Amino acid sequence: MKIVMIKYNAGNVQSLKYALERIGITPVISDEPGEILSADKIIFPGVGEASSAMKYLKEKGLDEIIQQVSQPFLGICLGMQLMCSHSEENDTPCLGIFPEKVKLFKSTDSSQKIPQIGWNNIRDLKSDLFKNISDNSYSYFVHSYFADLGSDTIATSDYCGAYSSALHKQNFYGVQFHPEKSASVGESILKNFINL
Amino acid sequence: MKKESLYRNSVILSIKTNSIKMLTKRIIPCLDIKDGRTVKGTNFVDLRDAGDPVELAAMYAEQGADELVFLDITATNEKRKTLAALVDRIAHRINIPFTVGGGISSVDDVRVLLDHGADKISVNTSAFKNPDLINNLASEFGSQCVVLAIDTKQHDDGEWYVYLNGGRLATPTTCLDWAKEGVLRGAGEILLTSMDHDGTKQGFAKEITGLVSRNVSVPVIASGGGGKAEHFAEILHGYADAALAASIFHFREVDIPDLKTYLDKQGIPVRKNI
Numbered sequence: 001m002k003i004v005m006i007k008y009n010a011g012n013v014q015s016l017k018y019a020l021e022r023i024g025i026t027p028v029i030s031d032e033p034g035e036i037l038s039a040d041k042i043i044f045p046g047v048g049e050a051s052s053a054m055k056y057l058k059e060k061g062l063d064e065i066i067q068q069v070s071q072p073f074l075g076i077c078l079g080m081q082l083m084c085s086h087s088e089e090n091d092t093p094c095l096g097i098f099p100e101k102v103k104l105f106k107s108t109d110s111s112q113k114i115p116q117i118g119w120n121n122i123r124d125l126k127s128d129l130f131k132n133i134s135d136n137s138y139s140y141f142v143h144s145y146f147a148d149l150g151s152d153t154i155a156t157s158d159y160c161g162a163y164s165s166a167l168h169k170q171n172f173y174g175v176q177f178h179p180e181k182s183a184s185v186g187e188s189i190l191k192n193f194i195n196l
Numbered sequence: 197m198k199k200e201s202l203y204r205n206s207v208i209l210s211i212k213t214n215s216i217k218m219l220t221k222r223i224i225p226c227l228d229i230k231d232g233r234t235v236k237g238t239n240f241v242d243l244r245d246a247g248d249p250v251e252l253a254a255m256y257a258e259q260g261a262d263e264l265v266f267l268d269i270t271a272t273n274e275k276r277k278t279l280a281a282l283v284d285r286i287a288h289r290i291n292i293p294f295t296v297g298g299g300i301s302s303v304d305d306v307r308v309l310l311d312h313g314a315d316k317i318s319v320n321t322s323a324f325k326n327p328d329l330i331n332n333l334a335s336e337f338g339s340q341c342v343v344l345a346i347d348t349k350q351h352d353d354g355e356w357y358v359y360l361n362g363g364r365l366a367t368p369t370t371c372l373d374w375a376k377e378g379v380l381r382g383a384g385e386i387l388l389t390s391m392d393h394d395g396t397k398q399g400f401a402k403e404i405t406g407l408v409s410r411n412v413s414v415p416v417i418a419s420g421g422g423g424k425a426e427h428f429a430e431i432l433h434g435y436a437d438a439a440l441a442a443s444i445f446h447f448r449e450v451d452i453p454d455l456k457t458y459l460d461k462q463g464i465p466v467r468k469n470i
Contacts, residue, residue: 014287014310014311014312014313015287015313015315018287018288018313019291021288022288022291047338047340047341048338049338107413110410111434113413113414113415113437114413114414115339115340115384115414115415116219117340117384117385117415117437118219118220118221118222118262118415118437118438119219119220119222119262119467120218120219120220121218138220138467140292140293141219142293142340143340158218159218159219178293180291181291181292181293181315182291182292183257183291183292184291186291187291
């Protein structure tokens with residue numbers, strides 16, 4: 001099976017690559033449209049800032065490639081946020097695969113730090129991506145922006161209110177947390193994606 | 197509109213019924229590394245060997261540690277190469293986040309470590325001497341991977357001051373001022389070590405940790421003084437977002453699963469049943 005991780009200017013791809021290797025997958029890391037479109041499954045990682053990431057994707061023509069893919073496609077963290085319609089991070093129009101909008105956390109008391117860093121529950125799980133994952137399992141999050149709840153929400157978490165910790169529409173999946181850093185829960189989610 | 201009000205109701209419901217479902221407090225074992233091996237001193241001297249860092253790290257991950265910190269105190273020319281090789285081994289094996297620190301002084305140093313699989317890096321003396329380093333790291337790699345480590349000690353005037361070079365060099369800057377400046381410059385977390393408490397096993401420094409935590413917008417990791425489960429409960433109850441310790445974990449004086457069970461009973465949200 002050919003798994004391609006999309007290479008662009010926002011991503012600490014190494015930990016994801018190693019996480020895939022731990023479950024027996026050797027991913028191809030590429031920004032070549034031909035390579036991406038020939039994959040069995042595509043992973044779109046992302047750690048960074050939305051507007052510079054979108055600018056880079058457009059320059060490389062990757063925005064259009066991503067919108068075209070018909071294979072199972074998984075965005076992680078910023079990757080998921082870029083698949084939404086718009087991000088408040090530097091007022092950035094995004095890929096629009098998911099209609100949900102990405103907003104900045106607003107803390108309701110001083111003990112709620114931004115970014116959210118650490119392990120939080122994922123609940124109301126409803127997708128094969130979460131096969132054999134029990135409600136309220138813990139996943140590792142690092143983010144200041146979040147996707148709204150909406151029709152594509154397949155997992156919910158709470159921080160300064162409820163938000164989408166995962167989204168799904170057709171072949172497109174997105175997770176806000178980092179499965180590659182979420183211990184055995186994360187490994188199971190990556191395996192589930194590979195087995196979709 | 198209907199949908200929105202439905203969601204609002206579900207939020208309220210979830211707060212009522214799932215009040216314990218939330219971001220958890222983190223327990224972070226710290227591994228001091230020299231020449232690729234784990235060491236831990238008491239008050240920064242008297243180093244002892246506690247084994248292979250990768251094996252130890254894997255054990256902690258299995259026990260339910262939430263993150264790991266590796267602090268490299270190697271001072272040889274080979275340091276960069278051996279550290280990168282170690283980070284690579286750790287990243288292959290460990291499925292939880294980890295931070296690497298110790299003598300990191302440039303954007304290039306950080307790039308090498310991140311390219312080998314580190315999730316975050318911590319800077320201390322180099323950032324104090326060249327504060328723009330924090331800005332540069334944050335803009336190059338994002339705040340989420342920049343941890344500002346601060347060693348601090350209380351003076352007779354009651355103020356807590358920043359110390360450099362592993363606690364050997366005092367500065368006239370207060371811990372609070374430096375923490376605030378570091379966050380403004382882009383640090384994504386503060387790792388605060390009280391030198392007065394480090395190695396004592398008498399409890400964490402609640403006062404200064406709480407003061408910094410209330411005055412910065414980013415998470416604060418308390419370090420220094422954790423000796424038993426009660427100390428973790430004290431500091432995580434409103435003073436810090438995470439607590440770090442080293443030798444008490446290495447020498448099994450505090451067992452991570454037992455610690456989490458205790459914290460849970462004390463009403464502190466922790467990640468269990470992993």
